[in-house]
Amino acid sequence: MANVQTPDALLVKRYVAGDEVALASLIDRHQSKIYGFIYSKVSDRDITDDIFQDTFIKVIKTLKSGSYNEEGKFLPWVMRIAHNLIVDHFRRGKKMPMSRETEEFSIFSVISDSCPNIESRMITAQVEQDLKKLIEELPDDQKEVLLMRIYQDLSFKEISELTGVSINTALGRMRYALMNLRKVIDKHQIILTN
Numbered sequence: 001m002a003n004v005q006t007p008d009a010l011l012v013k014r015y016v017a018g019d020e021v022a023l024a025s026l027i028d029r030h031q032s033k034i035y036g037f038i039y040s041k042v043s044d045r046d047i048t049d050d051i052f053q054d055t056f057i058k059v060i061k062t063l064k065s066g067s068y069n070e071e072g073k074f075l076p077w078v079m080r081i082a083h084n085l086i087v088d089h090f091r092r093g094k095k096m097p098m099s100r101e102t103e104e105f106s107i108f109s110v111i112s113d114s115c116p117n118i119e120s121r122m123i124t125a126q127v128e129q130d131l132k133k134l135i136e137e138l139p140d141d142q143k144e145v146l147l148m149r150i151y152q153d154l155s156f157k158e159i160s161e162l163t164g165v166s167i168n169t170a171l172g173r174m175r176y177a178l179m180n181l182r183k184v185i186d187k188h189q190i191i192l193t194n
Contacts, residue, residue, distance in 0.1 A: 005029075008074035016063055023063075027056060030075050034082055041086045051089060055082045134184055142177035145170050 006025070014022035034055065039048040058081050062068050068077075135143055144163065148154045154162070159170045184190070 012063065012068065012074055016066070016068075023060070026074065030078065033075070034078060037079060038082050038086060042089065047089065051082060051085045054085050058085075130190060134181055134190075137184065138177050138180055142173045142180065145173040146177040149174055 008026060008029075011022040011026050015026070031052075035048060035052050038051045038055075039045070042048055042051065055078060059078055135146060138146065141163075145159055148159045148162065149156070156167050156170045156174070160167045163170065165173075
């Protein structure tokens with residue numbers, strides 16, 4: 001005798017009508033596919049368990065509220081819920097990454113204070129001072145374009161309008177300014193990093 005499987009749609013109707021065993025049958029039938037799908041995306045058993053559980057909590061709430069629209073597509077619908085929960089998990093992870101301590105990884109190796117300390121502030125101030133001295137050595141037309149572009153954040157179109165030269169001339173002056181700065185930096189072996 002052939003093993004006839006009750007269609008998902010009928011099990012859903014039975015569950016909505018109050019038959020809890022019908023839901024258990026649906027979960028048993030699709031558990032490995034759904035769990036495997038989630039695990040393939042997150043690669044962590046604990047997180048997979050959580051997302052799998054949250055998936056079926058959403059399924060139960062939707063079925064109980066009567067807002068499930070049966071179109072013979074129960075499994076794809078559940079997979080879509082799982083997919084959305086996986087996406088939510090990774091979105092939360094970007095805001096607050098969760099890392100577990102292992103032999104290869106310690107949270108203390110990545111925790112750092114992003115505020116610059118006094119040493120880095122002093123180095124930055126010295127680099128800026130040295131750069132300003134170098135810029136002062138440039139020819140006036142190159143210096144003018146460089147200052148407008150870098151420090152005033154003007155476009156080359158705006159620079160050309162303000163200086164009364166073509167955009168190509170402004171671009172050329174900027175190019176020559178950068179080349180001249182590089183030559184001086186290389187010649188005197190100046191290090192401009194902090």
